[in-house]
Every structure is written in C-alpha cells, then in structure tokens.
Amino acid sequence: AQSVTQPDIHITVSEGASLELRCNYSYGATPYLFWYVQSPGQGLQLLLKYFSGDTLVQGIKGFEAEFKRSQSSFNLRKPSVHWSDAAEYFCAVGAWGGADGLTFGKGTHLIIQP
Amino acid sequence: DVKVTQSSRYLVKRTGEKVFLECVQDMDHENMFWYRQDPGLGLRLIYFSYDVKMKEKGDIPEGYSVSREKKERFSLILESASTNQTSMYLCASSSKRGPTDTQYFGPGTRLTVL
Numbered sequence: 001a002q003s004v005t006q007p008d009i010h011i012t013v014s015e016g017a018s019l020e021l022r023c024n025y026s027y028g029a030t031p032y033l034f035w036y037v038q039s040p041g042q043g044l045q046l047l048l049k050y051f052s053g054d055t056l057v058q059g060i061k062g063f064e065a066e067f068k069r070s071q072s073s074f075n076l077r078k079p080s081v082h083w084s085d086a087a088e089y090f091c092a093v094g095a096w097g098g099a100d101g102l103t104f105g106k107g108t109h110l111i112i113q114p
Numbered sequence: 115d116v117k118v119t120q121s122s123r124y125l126v127k128r129t130g131e132k133v134f135l136e137c138v139q140d141m142d143h144e145n146m147f148w149y150r151q152d153p154g155l156g157l158r159l160i161y162f163s164y165d166v167k168m169k170e171k172g173d174i175p176e177g178y179s180v181s182r183e184k185k186e187r188f189s190l191i192l193e194s195a196s197t198n199q200t201s202m203y204l205c206a207s208s209s210k211r212g213p214t215d216t217q218y219f220g221p222g223t224r225l226t227v228l
C-alpha cells in the first residue's frame with residue numbers, strides 16, 4: 001500500500017521569503033502525486049499534480065513541485081510567499097489497483113510572519 | 115466551476131443518534147468520496163462510490179455506512195454516533211475512475227458528538 005510522509009507539522013516563513021514544503025512517498029510503481037491546500041474554514045483545493053513527463057510541475061498561485069524518483073520526494077516550492085498563503089498543505093498519492101481515494105499526508109501548517 | 119456542497123457546516127449530535135451527512139455535486143461526476151479529517155492525522159478515506167448504488171470501503175469504514183441513490187448525491191450515515199466520531203467530514207468528487215483525476219472537495223461538515 002502507498003503512504004505519504006510530510007515531515008514538518010508546522011513551518012513559519014517571513015512574507016516575501018522562499019518556501020519549500022517536503023513530501024516523501026512510498027509506492028512500488030509510478031505514483032500519481034498531488035498537492036492540495038486548505039485555507040481556514042475551506043475545503044481542499046488542488047495546487048498541482050504529477051503523473052509523468054517533466055518532473056518540474058507548475059501549479060496555481062505561483063507554486064511548483066519537483067518529482068525526484070531517486071529520493072521518493074515531491075517537494076512543493078514557492079519563490080516568494082504572501083500572507084494569503086497561510087494555510088494547511090497536504091501532499092497525496094494515488095495508485096491503481098486499490099480504492100480510488102487518495103492517500104494523504106498528515107499536512108503541514110504554514111504560518112506567514114509579517 | 116465544479117461545485118460540491120455539503121448539507122451542514124456545523125452539526126452537534128448526541129451519542130447514539132443516527133446522523134446523516136449529505137453531499138451533492140453538480141458536475142455529473144462518476145466518483146464520490148467521504149473523508150474524515152483529524153488534527154495530526156490528515157485525511158483518511160471512509161468510503162467511496164464509483165456509480166449509483168455502488169460503494170467501496172476505504173481505510174476506516176467501521177461505524178459508518180453510505181448511500182448513493184442518485185448520481186449527484188452521496189450520503190454518509192453514522193448509525194449510532196459515538197464521541198470518537200467527532201471530526202471534520204469532507205466530501206469529494208471526481209469525474210472518472212482511477213487515481214489520476216482531480217478530486218474536488220466540499221467545504222466540510224464539522225461534527226461534534228456529545
């Protein structure tokens with residue numbers, strides 16, 4: 001079965017600084033990888049996804065993520081964060097052969113300092 | 115825009131009550147999902163459905179059942195609510211089977227069982 005680890009429960013970043021959120025997955029075959037964001041009081045919104053091809057994926061709101069098979073990682077990055085980026089971020093993996101639902105990491109809570 | 119709506123944002127019930135959580139999507143999606151979100155645990159799949167009257171267990175189905183009588187509507191049922199079912203419940207939908215399709219989430223129902 002697949003699994004996802006987000007090592008950082010909380011991250012604090014100053015507004016305007018760069019951001020990297022870590023995600024490691026465990027899955028035997030090619031994974032289908034997603035990053036979702038949950039703003040306070042909201043449902044989850046898809047930021048970006050990776051299935052195949054170019055390992056650097058561009059998403060909405062200026063986010064990007066890089067798939068590194070050798071490290072089993074799919075880290076999310078943003079060059080300059082805004083106060084509105086404060087939210088909970090979830091990495092998820094999907095795989096054929098099981099339930100169609102995604103397996104989510106436990107989330108990283110991003111705090112933006114002024 | 116895909117819209118996934120959930121019948122209540124907040125719900126308070128008593129132990130032993132039968133609880134219905136309703137979810138409706140307006141995009142003719144095949145798949146619908148129920149997740150549970152708890153702090154420090156992320157999202158966990160309870161049940162999903164890939165067609166009317168079809169259902170599949172997710173990772174944590176115990177204590178829950180589901181109903182899908184119409185394509186656009188997916189209900190989560192707690193037959194006899196217990197305090198350990200106090201949680202945020204998120205409904206999602208996607209257009210077709212498989213792990214590659216984007217899931218669209220509702221805003222969530224925060225259920226408190228007293």
